Amino acid sequence: MDPSAHIKTIAQKLQLHDWQVENTIRLLDDGATIPFISRYRKEVTGSLNEVQLAEIRDEYERLKELEKRREAVIKSIEEQEKMTPELLAKINAALTLSQLEDLYLPYRPKRKTRASVARERGLEPLAMWILEQKPTDPQTEAEKYVGDAVEDVSAALAGARDIIAELVSENELVRGSLRRLYERDAVITSKVVRGKEQDGAKFSDYFEWSEPLRRCPSHRLLAMRRGEEEGFLRLTIVPSGEEALSIVEKQFLKANNESARQVREAVADSWSRLLAPSMETEFRKTSKEKADEEAIRVFAENLRQLLLAPPLGEKNVLGIDPGQRTGCKVVCLDRQGALLHHDIIYPHPPQNETARSVSKMLSLIDKYNIEAIAIGNGTASRETEQFVRSYLTADSGIRVFVVSEAGASIYSASKTARDEFPDQDVTVRGAVSIGRRLMDPLAELVKIDPKSIGVGQYQHDVDQTRLQASLDEVVMSCVNAVGVEVNTASPHLLTYVSGIGPKMAQNIVDHRSENGPFRSRSELLKVKRMGEKAFEQAAGFLRIRGAANPLDASAVHPESYHIVERMAKDAGCTVSELITDENRRKAIRIEKYVTPEAGLPTLKDIMQELARPGRDPRQAVQEFSFADIHSMEDVKEGMIVPGIVTNITKFGAFVDIGVKQDGLVHVSQMADRYVDDPARIVKLHQHVTVRVLSVDRTRNRIQLSMKGVGSQQSAAGKSRSGNHQ
Numbered sequence: 001m002d003p004s005a006h007i008k009t010i011a012q013k014l015q016l017h018d019w020q021v022e023n024t025i026r027l028l029d030d031g032a033t034i035p036f037i038s039r040y041r042k043e044v045t046g047s048l049n050e051v052q053l054a055e056i057r058d059e060y061e062r063l064k065e066l067e068k069r070r071e072a073v074i075k076s077i078e079e080q081e082k083m084t085p086e087l088l089a090k091i092n093a094a095l096t097l098s099q100l101e102d103l104y105l106p107y108r109p110k111r112k113t114r115a116s117v118a119r120e121r122g123l124e125p126l127a128m129w130i131l132e133q134k135p136t137d138p139q140t141e142a143e144k145y146v147g148d149a150v151e152d153v154s155a156a157l158a159g160a161r162d163i164i165a166e167l168v169s170e171n172e173l174v175r176g177s178l179r180r181l182y183e184r185d186a187v188i189t190s191k192v193v194r195g196k197e198q199d200g201a202k203f204s205d206y207f208e209w210s211e212p213l214r215r216c217p218s219h220r221l222l223a224m225r226r227g228e229e230e231g232f233l234r235l236t237i238v239p240s241g242e243e244a245l246s247i248v249e250k251q252f253l254k255a256n257n258e259s260a261r262q263v264r265e266a267v268a269d270s271w272s273r274l275l276a277p278s279m280e281t282e283f284r285k286t287s288k289e290k291a292d293e294e295a296i297r298v299f300a301e302n303l304r305q306l307l308l309a310p311p312l313g314e315k316n317v318l319g320i321d322p323g324q325r326t327g328c329k330v331v332c333l334d335r336q337g338a339l340l341h342h343d344i345i346y347p348h349p350p351q352n353e354t355a356r357s358v359s360k361m362l363s364l365i366d367k368y369n370i371e372a373i374a375i376g377n378g379t380a381s382r383e384t385e386q387f388v389r390s391y392l393t394a395d396s397g398i399r400v401f402v403v404s405e406a407g408a409s410i411y412s413a414s415k416t417a418r419d420e421f422p423d424q425d426v427t428v429r430g431a432v433s434i435g436r437r438l439m440d441p442l443a444e445l446v447k448i449d450p451k452s453i454g455v456g457q458y459q460h461d462v463d464q465t466r467l468q469a470s471l472d473e474v475v476m477s478c479v480n481a482v483g484v485e486v487n488t489a490s491p492h493l494l495t496y497v498s499g500i501g502p503k504m505a506q507n508i509v510d511h512r513s514e515n516g517p518f519r520s521r522s523e524l525l526k527v528k529r530m531g532e533k534a535f536e537q538a539a540g541f542l543r544i545r546g547a548a549n550p551l552d553a554s555a556v557h558p559e560s561y562h563i564v565e566r567m568a569k570d571a572g573c574t575v576s577e578l579i580t581d582e583n584r585r586k587a588i589r590i591e592k593y594v595t596p597e598a599g600l601p602t603l604k605d606i607m608q609e610l611a612r613p614g615r616d617p618r619q620a621v622q623e624f625s626f627a628d629i630h631s632m633e634d635v636k637e638g639m640i641v642p643g644i645v646t647n648i649t650k651f652g653a654f655v656d657i658g659v660k661q662d663g664l665v666h667v668s669q670m671a672d673r674y675v676d677d678p679a680r681i682v683k684l685h686q687h688v689t690v691r692v693l694s695v696d697r698t699r700n701r702i703q704l705s706m707k708g709v710g711s712q713q714s715a716a717g718k719s720r721s722g723n724h725q
Helices: 004-014 018-029 034-040 050-079 085-093 097-107 114-120 124-131 138-145 153-169 172-185 201-206 218-229 241-252 258-307 354-367 381-390 408-412 415-420 426-439 441-445 464-482 491-495 501-515 521-526 532-541 558-570 575-580 582-586 600-611
Strands: 187-192 208-212 233-238 317-321 328-333 339-345 372-376 399-403 640-649 652-656 663-666 687-696 701-705
Touching (some): 004 050, 018 050, 034 050, 034 464, 034 532, 050 085, 050 097, 085 097, 097 172, 124 153, 138 153, 138 258, 153 172, 153 241, 153 258, 172 241, 172 258, 187 201, 187 218, 201 218, 218 233, 218 258, 241 258, 258 441, 258 640, 317 354, 328 354, 339 426, 372 381, 408 426, 415 426, 426 441, 501 521, 532 558, 558 600, 575 582, 582 600, 663 687
Parallel strands (some): 317 372, 372 399, 663 701
Antiparallel strands (some): 187 208, 317 328, 328 339, 640 687, 652 663, 687 701
């Protein structure tokens, strides 16, 4: 379909230029990915970012779906031979699906209704006569219709009212007015189902709850819907009944006589029996979609922060999956994350093999030249951390980190883990995952379904298809923002590189296994099914360290190598010298190198990359120590303790303070000012200082505050990293 018809609509809605929308759609239709367009086609789009590009794509897809539905509606009405020029004009002018469906409603094929039965009995002329609201007595007119199919005048009038009620419910003007009323004044009310008070205690906040639907936050709406689905709550969405009925009456009542009274009765029936349920269904759907959108946005942002968590980098790592009765599974990994050795130690009750565990740990540290230790944050995590730190000498230089285990068990039992470690059991695989998460959280977490990582809110209640698409997009964005070392990347990591996908990723790994490491980006063209288009999309995001051409290890796209080579030639040096010599780069006037394909935005990106070729955009990992508290019993009201942000929702942030239960900093306790979005104050893994407001040991809840308890609030955003990977 020609996209030109939609370009102006999209540009106006998103407040962009027509040419930006047109060029973006053309690139998308040509198979370009959003990361590629955002990074390497800035001149074509006017430097639109990934969010703007995704909005254009989504709006374009919405309009294409609308167009497809419009064609189906027109075809259906034409087949019924009921199309008129006026109706066709209205259908073509409809800008939303709801407007289009309102127009189609009277012509939509229906199952048997009270109105259709009345029509079969020949009562439609009577209904039309009553709608005219003439001063003549409708009972007299109704007598004409009494016969075999209609037993008496009352039945005739009742049938006519049924037809009028359906006509009223299908009127586009009425539905449009009611829709505006619902958007403005609809109230969502939640009540407990009688007799379910005890079983549904977890939903007690919503046993008697009412608020304007437009102000109901996503987490509350999803919680109430879950309560309804589980059979504990009953929800209604209605505006003022009198105002709604008045809107409908104004549209249809023209007189004050017996016929008008019949119309009034039909209108009241239409509202209560047809329109109110229909509108409630519609607004249940649209409010759920909005709640889903917000919940998915929060989940996606949390996932982005998690994936871009600071990596330790290439170090020899000792990974420990802590446990008590079953012991602590220990693995030794080399700087590329390969498993060198695995063992078990029993430093905790009931075995208490302290001396033996210390001896074994120190022996492994020495034998495998361990530089850092990663400890999972599950059962016995604090005890294991304390044990490890107690027996490391101050001058060892070994850094100790506690790493999130979320999703590690999913990975350890997955086909991916079995393929990587066919001869190891799930405990070894889990410990390897913990160690690798410290080295490079992004490379390890891409192997796990994002929904299993534990940073979402009501993720099982939202539209799963939309959620998966959004999370996949976040993973692709993060992978391409960081870049991928092609000679060490797993197939899973390569899958998310722009233009590659699962099959091509496996082809790259197979080629690497058969022919040895890639020595240049151009060698990627030898990979099975790697065509020019796929190479164009992927090359800039793939890194080859140690390549003869230093640009192969950078984010400079091969299509721009000639520009850098010309710069180096003009500066009288090699490309390598240009990269290492800041003074030579400063002497370059990039305006000289502008071409129709490479404008100033691309040239500025090239210069930034030459200054820091292939540099990881993620921050450096930081160590962290909890306070000397280990259980809920140790937590007292008024304590001021350090913590790490583990999850962010619309109503606040969850913080790990070193006990089994994360505490909640409600949005109202995040700063000495109004906060509309917790994500503006904190980020995942941020180190924070919190005050304990209350401890509810019965319900396992800790309430925390960040108000005035440290300098981290004023420096929000400066310390975004932590030891939880």
